[in-house]
Amino acid sequence: MLNGVGGRTIREAKERLSYQEAQAWGLYIQRYGSLHGGRRLEACSAMLALQLHRQSGGTAELIDFMPHERRLGVSLEQAMSEWH
Structure with a gap:
C-alpha cells in the first residue's frame, strides 16, 4: 500500500501508522504528487x-x-x- 508505506495491506497500515504520520504523508502527496x-x-x-x-x-x-x-x-x- 502506498509503495510499502505503513505495510503491505490496509490493515497493516492502520496498525503501524499513527494519525499524525498519515497526515504527514497526505500533505506530502498533496504537495509533491502521487507516490506511484x-x-x-x-x-x-x-x-x-x-x-x-x-x-x-x-x-x-x-x-x-x-x-x-x-x-x-x-x-x-x-x-x-x-x-x-
Whole structure:
C-alpha cells in the first residue's frame, strides 16, 4: 500500500501508522504528487514535452501532456458556453 508505506495491506497500515504520520504523508502527496512511480514518470515526461512545445511557440498547459490526470474545474470558455 502506498509503495510499502505503513505495510503491505490496509490493515497493516492502520496498525503501524499513527494519525499524525498519515497526515504527514497526505500533505506530502498533496504537495509533491502521487507516490506511484508511473504517475511520477508521466509528470516528468509531461514537463519535458511542455518545455519542447513552448520552445516551438505552443501555448499548451502541463496537464495537456498528462492523460491520466484529471483537470480540476472548468475553463472560462467552457463555463460561459454552458451558461448561455
